[in-house]
Amino acid sequence: MNNIFNYTREKLEKEFVELGYKKFMSSQVLDWLYKKRNYNIDDYSNIKKENREFLKSQYSFDLIKIEKVEEDTDVKKFLFRLLDGQKIEAVLMYHGYGLSLCVSSQVGCNMGCKFCESGRLKKVRNLETYEMVEQVLLISDYVKGRIDSIVVMGIGEPFDNYDNVINFLSIINDDKLLAIGARHITVSTCGLVPKIKEYASFPLQVNLAISLHAPNDEIRKKIMPIANAYSINEVIDAVKYYSNKTNRRVAMEYILLDGINDSVKCANELADLLNGVNAYVNLIPYNETSHIEYKASSEHQIKVFFDTLKQRGVDVTTRRRFGSKISAACGQLRSKEI
Ligand code: SAH
Numbered sequence: 180m181n182n183i184f185n186y187t188r189e190k191l192e193k194e195f196v197e198l199g200y201k202k203f204m205s206s207q208v209l210d211w212l213y214k215k216r217n218y219n220i221d222d223y224s225n226i227k228k229e230n231r232e233f234l235k236s237q238y239s240f241d242l243i244k245i246e247k248v249e250e251d252t253d254v255k256k257f258l259f260r261l262l263d264g265q266k267i268e269a270v271l272m273y274h275g276y277g278l279s280l281c282v283s284s285q286v287g288c289n290m291g292c293k294f295c296e297s298g299r300l301k302k303v304r305n306l307e308t309y310e311m312v313e314q315v316l317l318i319s320d321y322v323k324g325r326i327d328s329i330v331v332m333g334i335g336e337p338f339d340n341y342d343n344v345i346n347f348l349s350i351i352n353d354d355k356l357l358a359i360g361a362r363h364i365t366v367s368t369c370g371l372v373p374k375i376k377e378y379a380s381f382p383l384q385v386n387l388a389i390s391l392h393a394p395n396d397e398i399r400k401k402i403m404p405i406a407n408a409y410s411i412n413e414v415i416d417a418v419k420y421y422s423n424k425t426n427r428r429v430a431m432e433y434i435l436l437d438g439i440n441d442s443v444k445c446a447n448e449l450a451d452l453l454n455g456v457n458a459y460v461n462l463i464p465y466n467e468t469s470h471i472e473y474k475a476s477s478e479h480q481i482k483v484f485f486d487t488l489k490q491r492g493v494d495v496t497t498r499r500r501f502g503s504k505i506s507a508a509c510g511q512l513r514s515k516e517i
Contacts, residue, residue: 184309277327285335394448450491459494
């Protein structure tokens with residue numbers, strides 16, 4: 180049975196009509212789910228009993244479960260148990276301007292980045308659309324608050340689960356469903372070049388972030404196996420193609436790892452690489468994890484790196500640290516549970 184949260188509005192309307200029901204019933208159902216947040220079909224009093232029976236026979240309304248919550252002042256971390264028992268996590272961050280949620284796109288990840296906790300545990304499977312939608316719904320219900328922005332930066336490589344992620348973006352952006360503004364949605368990829376190009380044609384004004392993490396292939400190959408498949412120049416060309424086509428600026432994520440990619444030479448090389456690219460750099464203080472030998476760069480080194488980029492005219496921000504107390508680095512909670 181197909182889960183009801185896999186459906187965009189258009190797809191559900193079309194399917195109802197094909198099965199001989201009124202298109203309007205889809206607005207009623209979606210209103211119960213996304214506005215009233217009532218997931219129990221028996222309560223859908225404005226829908227005839229026989230139609231409710233049809234819904235039950237045709238669709239699954241099953242929900243994934245919040246199994247554990249870890250809290251800090253400005254962050255909550257959720258461990259979910261999926262219907263087949265697999266675990267994933269999502270992280271809710273309290274920014275000055277609202278709630279931002281980081282969702283997972285796969286159970287595990289096959290990209291194998293050397294610094295990343297999620298990549299230590301191989302991909303078990305892709306998440307289905309409903310499993311991403313329900314992360315948003317259930318967390319919003321849990322905190323009784325509206326989620327303002329979404330980043331697909333949790334466990335998994337979203338472009339290795341492209342179709343389900345795109346379907347998810349359409350659902351959360353729909354005004355009648357979760358109504359999260361496209362400009363408040365960001366997908367982060369380690370650099371799957373063909374998918375970056377495909378994403379350029381996706382009609383919503385959603386954002387792109389690239390996990391660059393190095394200024395050249397030599398360093399990138401040491402920490403990111405995907406660099407063996409696509410060179411850094413191919414990634415940059417794909418970013419140029421994307422920003423020309425969409426007119427949007429791309430975020431270049433750069434984790435600072437002590438002694439690996441944080442020298443002044445690296446900063447200068449990065450500035451050269453990004454010359455003429457419509458992008459800004461988001462420096463990420465590394466969240467150290469017990470299983471991995473890399474160390475975070477010092478505050479001083481981060482500042483020197485930042486200042487070097489600034490002086491070279493590169494737009495640069497440093498990511499605020501959230502929840503280093505509560506194993507908030509990507510994949511840490513799940514890996515602890517497993
Ligand atoms: N696969 C996608 C999205 C998931 S990773 C991608 O690679 O972009 C989300 C971001 O968190 C990436 O930039 C990743 O490199 C970074 N990240 C992974 N482990 C981290 C850690 N321990 N500390 C800080 N950032 C980390």
